[in-house]
Structure formats: C-alpha cells, structure tokens
Amino acid sequence: MFGFLNSTALFAAVAALIPLIIHLFSRRRVKVVEFSSVRHLKAMQKRQVRRLKIRQLLLLILRMLIILAVVLAFARPTTKSGSVGAHASVTAVILFDNSASMGRYVTDGYLYDIAKRRTEELINTFGQADQVMLIPLCTDAGVAPTYGSAAAAREKLATIQLSARRADIDGALETAANQIKAAANLNREIYVITDRQKSSLPSSEALKNVDAKLYFVDLPLEIGENIGIMAVDFGGQLIMPGVEFSLTATIKNYGTRERTDILASLYLDGRRVQQQQAEVAAGGENRVRFAQTVAASGFHSGYVELSEDNFPADNRYYFSFFIPEKFSLLLVDGDEAARFIELAMVPSPDLVQAWSIKRATPDQLGGVNLDEYDVILLAGAPALDDRMATRIKTLVRQGKSLFVTYGGRTDIAAYNRVWSEVTGVAFDQPVKQSFTRAGYYSIEAADLNHPIFSVFGLEKNKLPEVKFFTLPTSHLVGQPRTLMKFTGGMSALVENKFGAGKVITFTGPIAPEYTDLPGHAFFVPFVSRIAEYLASNLSSLDIRLFVGSP
Missing domain, CATH: 3.40.50.410 (von Willebrand factor, type A domain)
Known part of the structure; x- marks a missing residue:
C-alpha cells in the first residue's frame, strides 16, 4: 500500500496540465484553399498528418509524465516496508x-x-x-x-x-x-x-x-484478566511482640470473569507465614484477612502477594512497621481524671506493661523533654503557659499524637483560645457545678467502623450504658470527625488532624463526681484503645506503599 511522506508536494501535480493547456491554446485553424494541381497530394498529406499528430501526442504525454515524476520525487512515496526512490x-x-x-x-x-x-x-x-x-x-x-x-x-x-x-x-x-x-x-x-x-x-x-x-506503531493489544492488591490495612492497632495483630488486604478484579482461584500469601520478615484463598467477582473487590504475631520489637517488613497473572506489577503490596521497646505517654495532670487514666493504662507496676507513663503537673513540664513521649495526654485540659502550649502544638503539627479530656475545672476561654484549632472543638458553656443525679446523659451513637471501636465488636443498639450527670456545651471548629455522641446529639469523642498529628478529644468530664465512667467496665479498654490508636503511627510505618511511589 502506497503513501507519501511529504504529501503537501502533491499539490504541485497540477503543473502536469501545463503542457496540455499550451497545446490546446497553440492549435490554429487553417483556411483551406483548393488547388486543382495539388489534389493528387491529399492522400499523401493525410498519412503524414496522422503520423505527426501521433508524435505530438506522445511528446505531450512525455512532458506531463516528466512533471509528475518530479512532483512524486518531492512527495516521497512510501510502501509499508519503507520509502521508494531517493531518501530525503x-x-x-x-x-x-x-x-x-x-x-x-x-x-x-x-x-x-x-x-x-x-x-x-x-x-x-x-x-x-x-x-x-x-x-x-x-x-x-x-x-x-x-x-x-x-x-x-x-x-x-x-x-x-x-x-x-x-x-x-x-x-x-x-x-x-x-x-x-x-x-x-x-x-x-x-x-x-x-x-x-x-x-x-x-x-x-x-x-x-x-x-x-x-x-x-502497531502492538498486540489484548483485554487481559488482571487481579491486583489495592490496599493493606492494619486497622490502627498497636502492634506488640507476642500479641496477635491482623492486617487486611483489599483485592480487586479488573477482568471480565469471576475468579475463584486466587491465592493470597503473607510474607513477613523474609518468609511466607500464611496463605489464604479468595474469590472476587468480575469488576468487584474482596478483602482477605491475615492474623500473625512477631516475637521481638524493632523493624519488621513484609508484603502480601497474589498468584501470578498476566500483569504481575500489582500482585505485591509492601509494608513495614516498627515496634519500640515500650510506648511512652506523658500524662499532664489537670484534674482527678489523671489518676484514673494512669490506673487504666498501668494497673500495677509489677506487671509487664507495653506503656511507660510519666505523670506531671503543668508546673513540672518545664523540666520534661516532650520529644521522648509518643503520646501527650492533657487530662482536664489544664491551662499551660503560652511557651509550653506553643511547643506542644509544634510537636503535634510535626506528627506527635495528642489526647485531650475536658475537666470540671477547665477554663473554657483559655481552652478555646489555645486548643480549639488543634482539637476541632470549642466549648460554649462549662459543666454545671450544682446538679442532681436524677437524670443523666449516656452514649447515644458511635462510629463502630473506626479503629477505636471496631475491636470491641459492639452493636449499634447495645452501646455501653455510661451515665454523665452534667455536660458542657460545645460546637465543632473546622472539619473534625465525630466518633461518638452523647444523647441529644452532642459530640462526645472527636478526632481532628492538625498538621501531621492526630488529636482525640473527649468532651465530657471523667472525674467520678460527674460520671460513673471511671468505675465502668468500658473505661479501661476505652482509654487504652484511644492511646493505642494514637500510638499506632509508631508501629505501622509505610503501610501505603504503592507501585511507583518514591
């Protein structure tokens, strides 16, 4: 099949008509005058004129072909295998x-x-x-x-x-x-x-x-069947040596037929430790859950791998995490809630604990190295001097986690000025200091899919029956996420992102004079789980490694 590399030159082919046009305009009509003496020459004249016309016609065609040949040479005719003629x-x-x-x-x-x-x-x-x-x-x-x-x-x-x-x-x-x-x-x-x-x-x-x-350029294009791993999720859990943790791999079927033969393997620290079989509908997704333990602290790495298909690039999803020797929490004592929180995190110093707790009053913070702690907890939201508050906000912005609880002695004006932007919560009215226990507020709703609550297996209509006899009024600032609500729709537990850090705020008082929460069976796992979630950044590093990430 022919083509032309310089097809613009083909417009010049019109010039091939020039000899024809000249020929047509140069023809002259001759007046015929009969002479009796030359009549015998007519037969000879007809033969000669016929030969002359043929010669002129051939010469005309030759001139037109010469012009066409020149034009084609400039147009560079090509075939499927390459160009024809001289190479421009x-x-x-x-x-x-x-x-x-x-x-x-x-x-x-x-x-x-x-x-x-x-x-x-x-x-x-x-x-x-x-x-x-x-x-x-x-x-x-x-x-x-x-x-x-x-x-x-x-x-x-x-x-x-x-x-x-x-x-x-x-x-x-x-x-x-x-x-x-x-x-x-x-x-x-x-x-x-x-x-x-x-x-x-x-x-x-x-x-x-x-x-x-x-x-x-033509390439063999085929609609291939492909299975890929979209994500690996640790669920915000705290990973500790000897304690079982879980991770979930999300698998997507990009093909046009259902797959029932998928093998998903978990590799941890260089060896395959678990294998699961999965089924995924055409164009659908499915989740595969693995459960494992690690024996020691330090860095650990691994990946989830699928059985081979035509596109191997998305068959692996890498992750890594780090387990420190102990997780450290700085507990800033602002009201009586600090004592109950410390007991919830470390019931007895004689037991082997995952947490190391330091309890300090606001006046003692000047002698504390805040960089040494994984989580900072402001119990009762105590008033801090501007220098210390600015230091904590800077650390949170850089990635440190913060847990704030409201207290009966919280100065809401100082709180709103210093912490509302960080926590996403501003208080309108403090708790009442004079109240009866005849009525109470309780937990009305919780985001049961959030990592803080998902481990408890709670049901939507069977939340813990915790009583709060008085509550402050508050509103949200910015775009925080409400994780739990009191009756009446007031936000109870709020999560906010401040820079690279996570911030959790409990908006109700924890001291026993205001609530029965410290004595409730839900208190210890609730406080521990919030601390674990806030510290999970430390033990779940680089779990979102996508193909092509630097």
Missing part, C-alpha cells in the same frame, strides 16, 4: 511507552519486549542523514531530550527501563511538538509506541499543536 532527510521523534501497563504478558510474549523490538525495527529504517529523538513517556523531570543519529537512538532504547509510573503522553507530545518545530528537515514525523491505555492516549488539545505526521 527526516526529522523523527519516537515516543516510547515505558509505563507500568506495558509490563504485562500477551499471546506473543512480554509486551514491553515486543514494543522494544518494534521500536528497534523502526529505528533501523532511518538513514545516516536523518535526525532521530527518542522520548520515554515516563522520564525524570529536567532531562531534556536531544536529536541524534539512528545509532544513538538504538543505544538509548537499550537503556530505557520499565517504569512503575503512569504515562504522560500529553507532556511528551508537547515536548515532541516543540522540538520538531525547530527541525531543519521538511519531513517531520512523530511515532508513538504504546499499548493505548486511556492514560497513554493523547488528548485532543495536545493533538492540535502537532505540526507533523503522527503514526501509531
């Missing part, structure tokens, strides 16, 4: 797709290797006078592409590695269009070698700026 210099830009989707298997083999072979075949068609530029669709920022010979393009092709990132086809096409505008050669061509995924096809806006012939 070409400036070519090759956009090579090295994104993650190219790393899959098709019937003919590994798609990335096939794409490399096709690209090398294309490069071999260029001559020594041609300019060739090879641009990977996934490349480091700041690396400027340059023109070179076909040999240089082959060398660069050999160095391109499969990337875990998405293809930036619009960015690469913009670079190619800008580079090719300045080319000296009139023949300008852009070739795209891609598997034509949605992210590797150019937008209509990008195509508008391309002033060159654009070719897509």
Whole structure:
C-alpha cells in the first residue's frame, strides 16, 4: 500500500496540465484553399498528418509524465516496508511507552519486549542523514531530550527501563511538538509506541499543536484478566511482640470473569507465614484477612502477594512497621481524671506493661523533654503557659499524637483560645457545678467502623450504658470527625488532624463526681484503645506503599 511522506508536494501535480493547456491554446485553424494541381497530394498529406499528430501526442504525454515524476520525487512515496526512490532527510521523534501497563504478558510474549523490538525495527529504517529523538513517556523531570543519529537512538532504547509510573503522553507530545518545530528537515514525523491505555492516549488539545505526521506503531493489544492488591490495612492497632495483630488486604478484579482461584500469601520478615484463598467477582473487590504475631520489637517488613497473572506489577503490596521497646505517654495532670487514666493504662507496676507513663503537673513540664513521649495526654485540659502550649502544638503539627479530656475545672476561654484549632472543638458553656443525679446523659451513637471501636465488636443498639450527670456545651471548629455522641446529639469523642498529628478529644468530664465512667467496665479498654490508636503511627510505618511511589 502506497503513501507519501511529504504529501503537501502533491499539490504541485497540477503543473502536469501545463503542457496540455499550451497545446490546446497553440492549435490554429487553417483556411483551406483548393488547388486543382495539388489534389493528387491529399492522400499523401493525410498519412503524414496522422503520423505527426501521433508524435505530438506522445511528446505531450512525455512532458506531463516528466512533471509528475518530479512532483512524486518531492512527495516521497512510501510502501509499508519503507520509502521508494531517493531518501530525503527526516526529522523523527519516537515516543516510547515505558509505563507500568506495558509490563504485562500477551499471546506473543512480554509486551514491553515486543514494543522494544518494534521500536528497534523502526529505528533501523532511518538513514545516516536523518535526525532521530527518542522520548520515554515516563522520564525524570529536567532531562531534556536531544536529536541524534539512528545509532544513538538504538543505544538509548537499550537503556530505557520499565517504569512503575503512569504515562504522560500529553507532556511528551508537547515536548515532541516543540522540538520538531525547530527541525531543519521538511519531513517531520512523530511515532508513538504504546499499548493505548486511556492514560497513554493523547488528548485532543495536545493533538492540535502537532505540526507533523503522527503514526501509531502497531502492538498486540489484548483485554487481559488482571487481579491486583489495592490496599493493606492494619486497622490502627498497636502492634506488640507476642500479641496477635491482623492486617487486611483489599483485592480487586479488573477482568471480565469471576475468579475463584486466587491465592493470597503473607510474607513477613523474609518468609511466607500464611496463605489464604479468595474469590472476587468480575469488576468487584474482596478483602482477605491475615492474623500473625512477631516475637521481638524493632523493624519488621513484609508484603502480601497474589498468584501470578498476566500483569504481575500489582500482585505485591509492601509494608513495614516498627515496634519500640515500650510506648511512652506523658500524662499532664489537670484534674482527678489523671489518676484514673494512669490506673487504666498501668494497673500495677509489677506487671509487664507495653506503656511507660510519666505523670506531671503543668508546673513540672518545664523540666520534661516532650520529644521522648509518643503520646501527650492533657487530662482536664489544664491551662499551660503560652511557651509550653506553643511547643506542644509544634510537636503535634510535626506528627506527635495528642489526647485531650475536658475537666470540671477547665477554663473554657483559655481552652478555646489555645486548643480549639488543634482539637476541632470549642466549648460554649462549662459543666454545671450544682446538679442532681436524677437524670443523666449516656452514649447515644458511635462510629463502630473506626479503629477505636471496631475491636470491641459492639452493636449499634447495645452501646455501653455510661451515665454523665452534667455536660458542657460545645460546637465543632473546622472539619473534625465525630466518633461518638452523647444523647441529644452532642459530640462526645472527636478526632481532628492538625498538621501531621492526630488529636482525640473527649468532651465530657471523667472525674467520678460527674460520671460513673471511671468505675465502668468500658473505661479501661476505652482509654487504652484511644492511646493505642494514637500510638499506632509508631508501629505501622509505610503501610501505603504503592507501585511507583518514591
């Protein structure tokens, strides 16, 4: 099949009509005058005129063919295998797709290797006078592409590695269009070698700026069946040596048929420790739960792996976590609640504990190194001097966790000025100091899917019956998340994000004169679980490692 590399030159083919037009305009009509003496020559004249017309016609056709041949030479006719005739210099830009989707298997083999072979075949068609530029669709920022010979393009092709990132086809096409505008050669061509995924096809806006012939190199495209791991979740739990922890892997079926033969394996510290079988409907998701223990503190790493398919890049999901020797909590004593919280976290100093607690009054904080503690707990939200409050806020913004409880002696004006932005809670009225126990508030609702509550197995209509005989009134500031509510819809437990740190606020008083919470069976696991959740950042590091992440 024929084509033309410089089809613009074909407009010049109209010039082939010039000899015909001249011939038509140069014909003259001759007046015939009969002479009796030359009548015998008529027969001879007819024969000569016939031969002359044939000669003139052949000469006209020859002149037109000469013009057409010149035009075709400039248009550079091509066949599927290459150009025909003399080789005019070409400036070519090759956009090579090295994104993650190219790393899959098709019937003919590994798609990335096939794409490399096709690209090398294309490069071999260029001559020594041609300019060739090879641009990977996934490349480091700041690396400027340059023109070179076909040999240089082959060398660069050999160095391109499969990337875990998405293809930036619009960015690469913009670079190619800008580079090719300045080319000296009139023949300008852009070739795209891609598997034509949605992210590797150019937008209509990008195509508008391309002033060159654009070719897509054929690759074997197949709709493959693919299973991938979307996420691994530790559920915000505190991981401790010898204590069973769980992790959940979310598996997605990107294919068109149900899969019932999926094997998911958990590898921990270099060895496979568990294997589960899973089923996932076409286009659906499913979760696989693993339960394991580690024997020692320190760094641990692992991954969840699926059985092989045509696209292995998303079959693994890596994670790592660190278990310190002990988790440390700084308990700032602002009211009687501090004593009950300390007992809940460390019932007896003779027992082996995961927590190390230091209890200090606000006046003693000047001699405390706040950096040594994983969680800071402000019991009763005591008033702190501005320097210490600023120091704590800075640490929270950098990633330290904060737990704040309201107290009967909390100065709500000072609290709102210093802590409302951090906690996402502002108080309107303090608790009443004069009240009866005839009526009470209780826990009306809780976010049972949140990691703080999910471990308890609570039911929506069977929440702990805890009594609060008086409560402050409050409202939320910014966009915090309410995890628990008192009767009447007032927020009881609020989570807020302040910089990189997590902040949990309990808006009700904990001292026994206001509530029966300290003596309730729910108190110890409730306080411990909040502390574990706040410290979970320390024992669940880097659990969101996606393909392509730096």
